[in-house]
Each structure stands twice: as structure tokens, then as C-alpha cells.
Amino acid sequence: MSTQQGSCNCGAVKFTLDQALTGATACHCTQCRKQSGHFFASANLPKQAVQLTGEESLTWYQSSEKVRRGFCSKCGSWLFWEPVFRDWTSVALGSLNDKTDLRLERHIFVAHKGDYYEIGDGLPQNEN
Ligand SMILES: [Zn+2]
Known part of the structure; x- marks a missing residue:
């Protein structure tokens, strides 16, 4: 496991x-x-596979009808992107403590990216 x-x-x-x-x-x-x-940058797993401690410091910002974003109310770190009506959540890769053994698979919503950087890693890019 x-x-x-x-x-x-x-x-x-x-x-x-x-x-x-x-x-x-x-x-x-x-x-x-x-x-x-x-x-x-984030990756997904079932909601029930996330064991939280300090949940009282986790604040959820409902950014749309279907999505909420979880962040620490003390330091502001953004940790979770969560579809409210689905059974999975998305975890910020930067919040992980150790080696992730993960690789980014793709970029999404690149039509909306900032103009101050280029994406040059050769991964697939979805406009939306
Ligand atoms: Zn914090």
C-alpha cells in the first residue's frame, strides 16, 4: 500500500x-x-483515502457551484482542489513531504496561462 x-x-x-x-x-x-x-500542479485520489489532522485549520473556499478549494487558514497554503459532487479530490503536489514518484502528465487550460512563462517540457497541452 x-x-x-x-x-x-x-x-x-x-x-x-x-x-x-x-x-x-x-x-x-x-x-x-x-x-x-x-x-x-496536483494529482487525484479518492476522498476517503485522505486522512486529515488539523482539519479545524482547513478552510474551504467554494470557488464555483461544483468546486471547492481547501487551504490552511493560518498560513494560506493551498492544499486541495475538490469537486463537490464527486468522490475524489485533487492534492497539491507541492504540499507533499517526500519523493512523489510522480511525473506531470499534461497541462490544462493553457489558453489562460500567464504571459510571463513558456511551457517547454514537451507534455501534452490542452487549451481548456
Ligand atoms: Zn498552515
Whole structure:
């Protein structure tokens, strides 16, 4: 069984992932750029495979009817992107403590990316 651990920057919110993350993706949409300050790299697993500690410091921002974004209310670290009506969640790859053994698979919403960088890693790019 795969186990990964991660946390926010201040450590108030910690989590253990009981299943492997899949589908590592970089999202360049406007909301992810604003929320992260750049673009958002994350990967997915079932919600029930996330064991949280310090949940009282985790604040959810409902960014649309179908999506909420979880961040630490003490340090501001953005940790989760979560479709409200699905059974999986997306975890910020930068929040993981150790080697991830993951590789980004694709870029999405590149039509909305910032103009101050280029994507040059050769991975597939979806316009939206
Ligand atoms: Zn924190």
C-alpha cells in the first residue's frame, strides 16, 4: 500500500494519503493562477483515502457551484482542489513531504496561462 504524507507550510494541517495519486496535471486556468500565485500542479485520489489532522485549520473556499478549494487558514497554503459532487479530490503536489514518484502528465487550460512563462517540457497541452 502506498502512503504519502503532506502538510501546509506552517504544519497546522497535515495529511496522510492511503492510496497512490494519479493523473498529475498542471492547471493554468485563471482561478488556479490566482489561488496559487502561478499555476497549480496536483494529482487525484479518492476522498476517503485522505486522512486529515488539523482539519479545524482547513478552510474551504467554494470557488464555483461544483468546486471547492481547501487551504490552511493560518498560513494560506493551498492544499486541495475538490469537486463537490464527486468522490475524489485533487492534492497539491507541492504540499507533499517526500519523493512523489510522480511525473506531470499534461497541462490544462493553457489558453489562460500567464504571459510571463513558456511551457517547454514537451507534455501534452490542452487549451481548456
Ligand atoms: Zn498552515
